[in-house]
Amino acid sequence: MTTVDIDGTDWTKISGKVIVITGGASGIGKAAVEFADECGAKVVFGDVNRVSGEAIETVSKTSNLTYVFCDVTSWADQRAMFEKAFKLHGKIDVVLANAGITELKDIFSDELEQDGTSLAEPKLHVLDVCLKGLVYTVKLALHYFRNHPSGQGFGSLVMTGSAAAIGLMRALKSQAIIEDSWTLNTVAPWMTLTNMAKNIEEFWKPLPTNTPLSVAKALLLPATDKSINGKGFFVGGNEIVEVEDALDKAQPLWLGEAMSKSVDEGQVRLGCKDVKPGAKGQALFSKDFGN
Numbered sequence: 391m392t393t394v395d396i397d398g399t400d401w402t403k404i405s406g407k408v409i410v411i412t413g414g415a416s417g418i419g420k421a422a423v424e425f426a427d428e429c430g431a432k433v434v435f436g437d438v439n440r441v442s443g444e445a446i447e448t449v450s451k452t453s454n455l456t457y458v459f460c461d462v463t464s465w466a467d468q469r470a471m472f473e474k475a476f477k478l479h480g481k482i483d484v485v486l487a488n489a490g491i492t493e494l495k496d497i498f499s500d501e502l503e504q505d506g507t508s509l510a511e512p513k514l515h516v517l518d519v520c521l522k523g524l525v526y527t528v529k530l531a532l533h534y535f536r537n538h539p540s541g542q543g544f545g546s547l548v549m550t551g552s553a554a555a556i557g558l559m560r561a562l563k564s565q566a567i568i569e570d571s572w573t574l575n576t577v578a579p580w581m582t583l584t585n586m587a588k589n590i591e592e593f594w595k596p597l598p599t600n601t602p603l604s605v606a607k608a609l610l611l612p613a614t615d616k617s618i619n620g621k622g623f624f625v626g627g628n629e630i631v632e633v634e635d636a637l638d639k640a641q642p643l644w645l646g647e648a649m650s651k652s653v654d655e656g657q658v659r660l661g662c663k664d665v666k667p668g669a670k671g672q673a674l675f676s677k678d679f680g681n
Contacts, residue, residue, distance in 0.1 A: 394623065394630040396607055403614040405430030408479040410472060412462050412527055413489030415442040417584030418550065421602035422486055422609050427455045429610075434475035436460025436467070437489070462489040462523030463515075472530045481539050484613045485531035488550040491519050492586055521554040528558065535572040545571065546613040550605075551578025556622060560634075563620035564657070573619040575612045579605040580626035598627025 409426050413419040414435030423435045423446060432454040437443045443457035456478060458471045475482055497512040528547065535545030549555035559576045566574045581587060582600040591599075608630050612618040622634040642650040 392632045392635065394608075394611070394632055396611055396630065399607070399611060399614055401429045401610075401614065404484070404610060406432070407483040407613060408432045408434070408475060408481050409484040409486065409610075409613070410475050410482055410531070411435040411486040411488055412460065412468075412471075412523070413437055413550075414486075415439040415446060415457070417586065418579065418582060418602045418605045418609070419486070419488040420446060422488065422606035423455065424450075425603060425606050426610060427452055430454075431484075432479050434458060434471065434478065436462070436471045462526065463518040465526055468523070468526045468530055472534060476534060481543065482531070482534040482545070483538075483543065484546045484548075484610075485527065485534075486548050486550070486609050487524055487527040487531070487555070488609065489519060489523055489527075490550060490552060491516055520552050524549060524552075524554055524558065528562070532572065536569070538571070543571065544616050545573070546616075547572060547574050548609050548612055549574075549576045550609065551576050551622070551624075559620070559622065566619055573612055573616060575618060575621045575623065577605060577608045577623045577625060579608075580624065582625075598629075600625050600628050604628040604630075 404426060409431045411419055411423055411426075411433060412435070414423040414433075415437030416439060419435065419437070420442075423433055426433050427450055430452075434456045435443070435446075436458045438459065438461050440459050443459070447455050447457040456474070458474055460467045460471045462468060472482065495513075497514070501510040501512075502508060503510050528549075531545065531547045535543065535547070538545065549559060555576050556578065559574055563574050566572055579600055581594055581597065582602060582605055583591065584602055587594070587599075605625050608623045608625050611623075611630075612621070620634060621632050622637075624631045624633050641653075645653065
């Protein structure tokens with residue numbers, strides 16, 4: 391476990407970067423939009439809340455903030471948002487996949503159709519937003535990173551934490567190492583004072599809480615330093631703790647020494663772990679998986 395100190399972060403490093411943010415009209419996303427704008431970034435953000443999104447754009451003191459209506463479950467909406475960002479600024483450097491909602495009902499409880507006898511189909515809107523929408527964002531982000539006009543642009547993709555985001559980061563981080571032109575990280579915020587938490591804020595006391603800005607800074611941190619890659623930042627009480635490195639080191643404890651070494655070697659041969667340019671693993675990955 392490593393506590394991350396961001397007090398000395400040079401936020402001027404995101405000045406001039408083009409940043410796309412989903413779910414940017416409220417809570418953590420709104421804080422990220424406003425902070426990035428203050429730091430001189432060119433921000434294009436999407437959200438289904440048109441009133442709030444347009445209000446944020448209107449009050450900005452710069453001309454570098456652009457709101458786009460975007461339902462992340464719609465491929466067409468997300469594609470249009472990325473296309474607009476590229477058309478406006480000619481590149482995309484940073485993507486924050488931040489859109490998310492919480493489950494309000496138990497999808498495994500029995501609900502019946504209007505006939506009163508047939509079991510109703512469960513509503514999976516949370517999965518549509520938090521998984522399908524996330525996959526859309528990641529696919530678009532990587533496309534624009536790989537086609538950066540400089541030919542050697544550095545892209546930073548950060549996903550606001552959920553089980554889907556963490557799993558996707560673990561699956562893709564080796565590809566980020568191989569391509570070496572973009573990084574992939576997750577930020578998992580604990581209790582944060584947003585609209586999502588308004589019904590349990592009193593119940594939560596005196597346990598620590600986050601401000602949206604503290605989580606927003608964790609999301610933007612990887613954009614300041616390319617060496618931050620494959621990390622999982624847990625944010626609690628405005629404190630940022632990196633957890634992925636500790637989990638990796640603990641692998642022999644829960645998998646066993648012999649099996650852990652075997653898995654690591656297999657990952658290297660497949661190009662899925664600690665691959666250096668020209669290494670055998672990279673060649674196998676490229677041949678077998680089409681990269």
